[in-house]
Amino acid sequence: MFFASDNWAGAHPAINERLLRESTRFAAAYGTSDLDRAIERRFNEIFERDVAVFFVATGTAANSLALASLAKPGGVIFAHSEAHVIEDECGAPDFFSGMRICPVEGPRGKMDPKHLKNRISRYPQDAIHHGRATAVTMTQASEVGTIHTLDEIETLAAIAKEAGLPLHMDGARFANALVELDASPAEMTWKRGVDVLSFGGTKNGCWCAEAIVFFDPQMAKELPFLRKRSAQLFSKSRFIAAQFEAYLQDDLWLDLARHANAMANRLRAGLDASNSARQAWPTTSNEVFAVIPKATAKAAEDKGAKFYDWLEPHDMSEPVADGDMLIRLVTSFATEPQDVDAFLDVIAAG
Template sequence: MFFQSDNWAGVHPSIAANLSKAGEGFAAAYGNSDADRTVLDLFSEVFERDVSVYFVGTGTAANSLALAAIQRPGGAVFSHCEAHVIEDECGAPDFFSGMRMAPVAGRAGRIELDLLSKAMGAYPQDAVHHGRSAGVTITQATEMGTVYSLDQISALSEVARSHNVPVHMDGARFANALVSLDTSPAEMTWRRGVDLLSFGATKNGCWCAEAIVCFNQDLAADLAFIQKRSAQLFSKSRFVAAQFEAYFADGLWLALARHANRMADQLRERLTAADMRLAWPTTTNEVFAILPKRVAGTALGRGAHFYEWPVPSFLQGEVAEKETLARFVTSFATTDAHVDELLEALKA
C-alpha cells in the first residue's frame, strides 16, 4: 500500500533493460556518445522543434539551474506560494540563481492571474531598492494534483512578457499533466509562451532521469557552463540517455502516466463511494482527502503509506481538529489490488 509518493516506485522493466544494455562496451563521455545524440534528437521530435537539452540528476537541480540561466542581479522569480521550488528545495533555486523566490497565492496550487500582475507590478525594473522582476515559474502538474489549462498558461506567459521576463515550467510530473489535458508537449510549453522546462521522468518509471529543455536559444548559451559548474555534467551520461531512449520508445512515457492517472481516478471514485471527503478536485496522479485522524492512524498502522499534508491556506477552517489532510500518490506501478488494500485499511 505504497501511496506516499510516485518516486517510491521502482523502474519500468523496459527502462531497466535499456540501462543494462548501455553498460556494454565503450562510449564517448560527457554527452558525446551516439546514445546521447539520439536522445537529443528525440527531444526535438517530441517537442516539434529544435531544443537544447541538459541532463541533470534531480528535479531540484533542473529547477535551480534553469532559473540560474535567467538570473538578473536583484532578480525576483514569481512562484506559487506552495510550489515545490519555494517550499521543498531548501533554497536551492535561490542559491544557484542568486535571486529570490517571490510567492504568489492561488487556489489548489495554481497562480492567480490578477495576483501575479499585482505582485510583478511591485517590482518595476528601475526600483533598485526593491529588486526587479526576473521570471515566472509554474508547476505542471501542480504540487496539489491540479493542472493549468492551456489558456491559463498562455495568460500567465502574457503577464510575464509584459514585464519582459521569461517563463519556466517545473515539469516533475509533466507526463501526468500532459495526458490529463490530452494535448501535445509543444502545445503545453513553447506554443504557450514557456521558455524553459524542467522535464521530469524519475517519478514516471525511470531510475534517475531529469533534464532541462530550453526552447529559447538566447537562454541556452550559458546553460552548458552552468551545468558543468554545478557538477551536473555526468561523464557517463549515456546511462541517462538510455533511460530517456526507452522512456520515449513507442509512447511508453505516456502509457505509464495514463496508468498512474487512471489508478488515481479509481482511488477518487472509491474514496467518494466510501463516504470519504475529497479535499479538492484533482485530475492527475495525486489525490487529497480529509480523513478522521483515527481512520488515518488505523490505516497507517495496517501498513498503508501516505503523506499527512499541511493544510493549505485556502482550506483553513475546513479541516476539523480531529481530522487530517492526507495525500495519496499513484504511479506506473500501482495496481487495482493496491487500491483495494488501501480502501480496506481505511475502512477498518
C-alpha cells in the same frame, strides 16, 4: 499500499533493461556520445522544433539551473506561494540563481493572474532597492494535484511576456498533466508561451533522469557552464540518455502516466463513495488529497499503507476537523488496482 510518493516506485523494466545493455559497452563521455546526441534529436521531434536539452540528475537541479540561466543581479522570480521551488527545495533555486522568489497567491496551486500582475509591477527594472522582476515559474501538474489548462498557461505566459519576463515550467509530473489534457508536448509548452521546461522522468518510471529544455536554444548559452559548476555534468551521461531512450520509445512515458492517473481516479471514486473520508479538493493528476479520521489513518498505517500527512493549504475551503487529518496519496506507474482497493477497504472499515 505505497502512496507516499511516485518517487518511492522503482524503475520500469524497459528502462532497467536499457540500462543493462548500456552498461556493457564503451561510449564517449560528458554528453558527447552518439546516444546522447540521438536523444537530443528525439526531444526535437517530441516538441516539434529545435530545442536545447541538458540532462541532469534531479528535479531540484533542473529547476535550480533553469532559473539560474535566467538570472540577473537583484532578480526576483515569481512562483505560487506553495510551489515546490519555494516549499521543498531547501532554497536551491535561490542559491544557484542568486535571486529570490516572490510568492504569488492563488487557488488550488495556481497563481492568480491578477495577483501575478500586481506582484510583477512592484519590481520594475529600475528598482535598485527592491530588486527587479526577472522570471516567472509555474508547476505542471501543481503541488496540490491540479493541472493548468492550456488557456491558463497562455494567460500566465502573456502576463510574463508583457513584462518582458521568461516563463519556466516545473514539469516534474509533466507526463501526468499532458495525458490528462490530451495535448501534445508542444501545445502544453512553447505554443502557449513557455520558454524553459524542467522535464521530469524520475517520478514516472525512470531511475534518475531529468532534463532542462530550452525552446529557444539561444537562451541556453550559459547552461553548460552552470551545469558543470553545479556538479551536474555526468561523465557517463549516456546512462541518463539511455533511460530517456526507453522512456520515450513507443510512447511508454505517456502509457505510464495514464496508468498512474487511472489509479488516482480509482482512489478518487472510492473516496467519493466513502461515508467516513472525502477528497480534500478536486485533483486530476496522480495526486489525491484526502481528509480521513485519524484513527482510520492509523489503522491503514498498521496494515502497511504508506502516505504523508499534509499541511492545510491557505485556501482550503473546509477546515480539517479535530478528529481528522489531511493526507496526500500519490499513485505511480507501479500502483496496482488491488493496492488501491485494499486501501479503500481499510477506509471503509474505519
